[in-house]
Amino acid sequence: MKAGRFIHMLPVVLVGTTLFYFSTCPLGDIGIGNFGSFNVGSSDLHKPSWALNRPGNVYLYIQAPPSLNYSESSGLNYKLPLIYINDIYTMSNSQLEVSYYVYSYALSFPYSDKFNAEPAIYDSSSKKLSPSNSTIGDIEISLSPGLQLIPSQITIVVEYNISNVVTNVLIPLQLKYSNNQTTSSKPVYYSSSPIIPTSSNINVNETNGSIKFLITFGDAVGCFSNVYSKNQTTFNVSAELYIIGANKINIPNGGKEFSCRPTQNVPINSSTISCSINTQQLAQNYPEIATLLNSSLGLPAYVLMNLSYNCYERREYNIPVIKT
DSSP, X not given: OOSOOOOEEEEEEETTEEEEEEESSOOOOOOSSSSOOBOTTOSOBOOOTTOOOSBOOEEEEEOOOSOEEEXXXXXXXXXXXXXXXXXXXXXXXXXXXXXXXXXOTTSSSOEEEEEEEOOOEEETTTTEEEOEEEEEEEEEEEEOTTOSSOOSEEEEEEEEEEXXXXXXXXEEEEEOOOXXXXXXXXXXXXXXXSEEESOSEEEEEEETTEEEEEEEEEESSOTTTTOSSGGGSEEEEEEEEEEESSSEEEEETTSSSXXXXXXXXXXXXXXXXXXXXXXXXXXXXXXXXXXXXXXXXXXXXXXXXXXXXXXXXXXXXXXEEEEO
């Protein structure tokens, strides 16, 4: 893969061969419940159970030996397993459709197919994420016997697309009207996905009843490492504001009370989303929360964002050939 922020490799042992997938941070503490719970009077929402705050991806591997043996009498013939590992973990945590294309001069024909990657499993008691994995099939490579020129290595390329990938993001807030200009730092909770926030904290600015913040996203695993046009390096965003009062109030994106933009075809190289909340407008439209909005206590709330996109990835294997 090309782009990506790789810090360390975690081993996965399958069928006697050690494979590696990449991660950039350890797992953090996970809260209780799907959205978490509020401690009224506190400005923070407990971390939701789906928010692992780490990258996730579907990795497609060819399980190959360190080298391939070529015999003058029998040539070279191998069956190499094609394996996936999925450590994406989101709010819905559903299957992901993956289509792939494998090609090499050592293949009699290219391989192309699709499969459903099973979701990863998270154990909240041990705080451990267990990636799903499975062997999809075998890739048969061969070289004819009696070749005068034997290649020093065999190159195999795996290209694959992951459809309808999602990133869930939750930002806890405390809503209250203020004439003062203040800036506070708030945590950003996000799912184990390929496209994630570039920071786990954001600055929230409050002035004259207006609450504003910016959030930027990046490709953490090489989701867009094999694109053929700029249109493929984009994502869409849906956002909602949830206010926790006597009853939960859901404010859709795009109105005078709450707005996040842009939301459609956001390019990954210019991926800052700007959000604003108008507490004066909220107090006018929802009189049942006006008193608390104008009090020093305020109201707990959170912004929930869902990013949707497709991933286009590529892996290249250069396996040495040894003449026996």
